[in-house]
Amino acid sequence: AQSVTQLGSHVSVSEGALVLLRCNYSSSVPPYLFWYVQYPNQGLQLLLKYTTGATLVKGINGFEAEFKKSETSFHLTKPSAHMSDAAEYFCAVNGNNRLAFGKGNQVVVIP
């Protein structure tokens, strides 16, 4: 079965600094990978996705992620954190007609 692992539940980053959230996947077939963001008491919003093709994927709000098959990774980055980036971020893999999510990263942005 497909799965993803996110380490470090809470991530603190200074405003203007690099945001880096790590995601490693396990999949027996070529994976479809996603990053979602969740603001308090809201549903999930898609940031970006990788299905096939270009391994560097750009998403909304200045985020991007790179699919690295050799490392089974799909890390999320943003060059410069903004206060509005404070939220919870989930990595997910699509398989067997459902999404399997990681435990999430709670991002805190320090002014």
Next chain:
Amino acid sequence: DTGVSQDPRHKITKRGQNVTFRCDPISEHNRLYWYRQTLGQGPEFLTYFQNEAQLEKSRLLSDRFSAERPKGSFSTLEIQRTEQGDSAMYLCASSLAPGLAGADEQFFGPGTRLTVL
């Protein structure tokens, strides 16, 4: 179309009571999913429908849980004899049918937060 909607947004109930949640998917989406999210965890798959057919149920979906999508449009999730362990956010998502462009993407509703006292 404004996306996936869920009602109610919040529900507080006493242990042993029955509750029902509703999800209205994006109108052209054939597939509808239910997930449960507990505090500090990612969403976990419960079940999904293609049109009105319920095609799969997770082992998380005990006999007290039942989901329906009677006309292939909106869906309901009912929990009977609620327990404190049922307290969670229940998320609904929808997507296009497999094979269509963009079918890999699921669109989520705002969720229903259930608190069982």
